[in-house]
Amino acid sequence: MASIYQARKDGGWTAQVNLGGKRRSKTFPKQADAKRWARQQEATIDTKGARVRTVDDTRLNDLIQCYLTECIDVTAISRSKESTIRHISELLGRARLSDLTVARYQDFAKERTAEGAGSTTIGQDLTYIHTILKTAGPLLDAPYESALGNYHAARRILSMSGKVTRSEERDRRPSDSELLQLREQWAKRRRVVPMWDITLFAISTAMRLSEITRIRWDDLDEDNRTVVIRDRKHPRSKKGNDQTVPLLCGPAVIGGETVDPIALIQRQVRTDAEIFPYDSGTISTSFTRGVAACGIEGLRFHDLRHDGVSRLFEAGYDIPQVSLVSGHESWSNLKRYTNLRPESLHRD
Known part of the structure; x- marks a missing residue:
């Protein structure tokens, strides 16, 4: 051993x-x-x-460990994803790759159902297993092909039976009145985190929360109105995918006022290397609490990215231009973030 x-x-x-x-x-x-x-x-x-x-004794836990240490930057993934992978390790990790049969995957789904997980959650769990097999398997030179083939067969069966479903595409966008309610809620008391500025910045740039908290003063070019997003999320490149994106003034108009991301940046106190040096978890929690305090239903921080992308299209930008801002590789991915309002199509 x-x-x-x-x-x-x-x-x-x-x-x-x-x-x-x-x-x-x-x-x-x-x-x-x-x-x-x-x-x-x-x-x-x-x-x-x-x-x-022999190599046949390789277990899923070997691949999980490799995935977390060699394939990704574990500090960059969400706590929820890491927690899910750890739980998969507890339930299925001791199984040898040769034991990952169609029946074993089905048993895993039953275990998760018994724990109270829904069909969408179980589908996400299986997606993580698929990613681990495909990335860590070849890296460890492990016999993962059979386990991968059984995965696809099991997923088809579970999908046909309705035990596994894909997450529904969200079309939630905040209205101007909801945003102004949030502004009033956050203005009631002095806050360390400038929630209103961050909310406006998220909408005007269509950035993810993790990207907002990662951009640095050194990456800002005020003359050209651009900023570099380091290691931007990419389906294939986890590191080194730096993108220079424009900071557009105009697409976002809220409460009759045009949102200028450069002006929002200039309002921040330059005490840290990052422009918005705040914990993303704290921002997300503050946003959720603000939404609840205002009695707003079904609104999440990530919906601001949907809103930002949709506003760009409504302002007349085309697919390549919006993709440059949002970082999407294809229209099939970008359209999931596009929820146009019918009234926005009218032109003077």
């Missing part, structure tokens, strides 16, 4: 294998490389004619 541990001095990963009384060890810069070497040693070295361990 191999032992994988992190070296204290250089931060590398050491793999140690004990086969037939002979101990072998080797240090690698990445944990995935250490695991791969250990499996190769155990699969190729025989002890009295029998292999001690």
Whole structure:
């Protein structure tokens, strides 16, 4: 049985294998490389004619660990996603990849249903499993193909039976009156977090909350009215996807006033490297509480991004121009964020 541990001095990963009384060890810069070497040693070295361990003993937990340490920046994912993956590990992680049959996936769905998870939530759980298999499987050189094929078969069966469904596309946009209610609510007392400024900025830029709290003063170009969003979310590139986006004045007009993102930035106190140096969880919680205090139903902070994208189209911008602002790769993804109001199509 191999032992994988992190070296204290250089931060590398050491793999140690004990086969037939002979101990072998080797240090690698990445944990995935250490695991791969250990499996190769155990699969190729025989002890009295029998292999001690083979690649077929790889478990889902091995892939989950690799996914969280090698495939993504775990500090950048939401607490909800990380918590879900940890729970998947508890329920299914000890299963060998060869044991991930169609029936095992169905049993997992039943377990989640018994815990109170809905069909959409279970569908998201399975999507995470799919991503882990596809990304960490090849990285660990693990036999994941059968588990992946069984996944697709199980998902089809669960979808046909209605036990797994996709999340519904949201079309919720805040009205001007709802936004002004929020402004009044937040104005009632002095707040550390400038919720109204952040709300206006989210609508006028169509940025995600995580992007808003990440942009820096150094990335702002006031002369060209642009800002660089570092490591912007991308379906394939998790790192290095930096995008320069325009800060447009005009598409968002709220309560008869034109929203200018540059003016909102200039109102912020320059005490930190980030323009909005606040915890995204705190902002999200404050927004939810403000919505509840105003008696507004079904409005989330992320709906502001939907609103921002829709306002751009209503202002006459075309698909490539809106994509440059929102960061969407394709129209199929962008249209999910587009909820035009019929009255906005009238032209003077």
